[in-house]
Amino acid sequence: MIHxxxxxxxxxxxxxxxxxxxxxxxxxxxxxDLAAGEQLSEPFRAMNPWRQVPLLxxxxxxxxxxxxxxxxxxxxxxxxxxxxxxxxxQARIVQWLSTSAGEIQHGPASARLVEKFGYQLDHAEAVxxxxxxxxxxxxxxxxxxxxxxxxxTVADCALFPYIAWAPExxxxxxxxxxxRAWIDRIKALPGxxxxxxx
Amino acid sequence: MIHxxxxxxxxxxxxxxxxxxxxxxxxxxxxxDLAAGEQLSEPFRAMNPWRQVPLLxxxxxxxxxxxxxxxxxxxxxxxxxxxxxxxxxQARIVQWLSTSAGEIQHGPASARLVEKFGYQLDHAEAVxxxxxxxxxxxxxxxxxxxxxxxxxTVADCALFPYIAWAPExxxxxxxxxxxRAWIDRIKALPGxxxxxxx
Numbered sequence: 274m275i276h277x278x279x280x281x282x283x284x285x286x287x288x289x290x291x292x293x294x295x296x297x298x299x300x301x302x303x304x305x306d307l308a309a310g311e312q313l314s315e316p317f318r319a320m321n322p323w324r325q326v327p328l329l330x331x332x333x334x335x336x337x338x339x340x341x342x343x344x345x346x347x348x349x350x351x352x353x354x355x356x357x358x359x360x361x362x363q364a365r366i367v368q369w370l371s372t373s374a375g376e377i378q379h380g381p382a383s384a385r386l387v388e389k390f391g392y393q394l395d396h397a398e399a400v401x402x403x404x405x406x407x408x409x410x411x412x413x414x415x416x417x418x419x420x421x422x423x424x425x426t427v428a429d430c431a432l433f434p435y436i437a438w439a440p441e442x443x444x445x446x447x448x449x450x451x452x453r454a455w456i457d458r459i460k461a462l463p464g465x466x467x468x469x470x471x
Numbered sequence: 472m473i474h475x476x477x478x479x480x481x482x483x484x485x486x487x488x489x490x491x492x493x494x495x496x497x498x499x500x501x502x503x504d505l506a507a508g509e510q511l512s513e514p515f516r517a518m519n520p521w522r523q524v525p526l527l528x529x530x531x532x533x534x535x536x537x538x539x540x541x542x543x544x545x546x547x548x549x550x551x552x553x554x555x556x557x558x559x560x561q562a563r564i565v566q567w568l569s570t571s572a573g574e575i576q577h578g579p580a581s582a583r584l585v586e587k588f589g590y591q592l593d594h595a596e597a598v599x600x601x602x603x604x605x606x607x608x609x610x611x612x613x614x615x616x617x618x619x620x621x622x623x624t625v626a627d628c629a630l631f632p633y634i635a636w637a638p639e640x641x642x643x644x645x646x647x648x649x650x651r652a653w654i655d656r657i658k659a660l661p662g663x664x665x666x667x668x669x
Contacts, residue, residue: 323607334559341565348558358556360546361532367539367568374572395593409521 384442492664582640
């Protein structure tokens with residue numbers, strides 16, 4: 274059984290639950306109580322010194338990063354297509370995993386951490402970063418249905434949660450019609466899994 | 472011929488030149504004049520709407536992100552081992568590509584942008600982020616020679632430039648003996664390519 278240490282309102286966890294739902298991968302969810310500081314406890318730290326969720330444990334393999342988990346689940350447990358085996362396709366997708374870990378995490382995701390959870394981060398800076406990256410993504414999606422390869426891939430799973438949740442960080446999606454249409458397409462996929470506020 | 476649009480002092484570009492040197496991949500370097508705003512010009516924007524380097528062009532494929540370029544070059548043009556084909560190995564490496572695009576880019580790399588190039592970013596925040604991630608990397612490397620898989624991979628190429636350049640951002644590496652030993656191991660690899668200040 275694949276175990277995912279999970280927090281429902283974490284976008285990084287939701288990325289993984291979303292792929293699993295869309296690709297039909299059964300996960301055993303292990304909820305982590307952030308409010309009680311469970312991620313800081315010694316048993317959790319022994320599994321993940323980074324003290325973060327999500328954390329995946331499967332067949333002795335332990336992975337600490339949402340994008341690594343997406344790649345692993347798609348390559349190992351999903352139907353072909355979510356993470357193709359050829360160099361060019363993998364590289365095209367990795368472009369978006371970097372965007373997710375960089376511009377999105379430090380843009381819309383950080384804005385939401387401030388507004389929804391009271392984190393001490395620079396909201397104005399997160400808004401400024403979002404105002405750079407969201408128009409680029411909107412332009413990219415204006416001429417295509419999916420981020421790469423003309424089909425849903427792990428790239429779409431990586432970017433969906435924090436972009437769809439951007440309004441929770443006071444970043445409106447009204448200026449981005451192609452992003453809004455892409456969100457609707459993802460929501461219409463068979464097996465789509467929602468989350469609170471999506 | 473593989474074309475890399477390159478800036479010598481960019482760590483994101485150096486990642487790519489380093490892998491190419493270590494793995495014996497010939498690159499045609501196309502220097503981009505950032506001081507003259509070449510990355511903002513219309514011809515460059517037509518190739519890369521993100522207006523960033525590095526940019527790789529090979530056989531009709533255009534890639535805009537350093538980590539995507541590392542994956543592509545390793546999978547397509549390098550000897551086996553730099554980017555293995557199995558799911559678990561790829562995922563282990565992707566953990567570090569996310570760390571590179573997230574914590575390193577917004578930590579040591581950002582501190583260097585402020586100190587060396589006068590960027591208007593929050594140096595104190597970059598130092599604070601570095602003080603979280605560098606001890607985790609040092610602990611990880613205390614019991615191993617390479618970031619994953621007991622051999623050099625694209626993960627090491629991704630993290631080396633901005634960690635080795637951390638002192639240029641006024642982030643000292645004295646507290647991190649395992650990181651310093653890892654830097655020395657990379658420098659001792661056959662084919663190692665240096666850069667100014669490394």
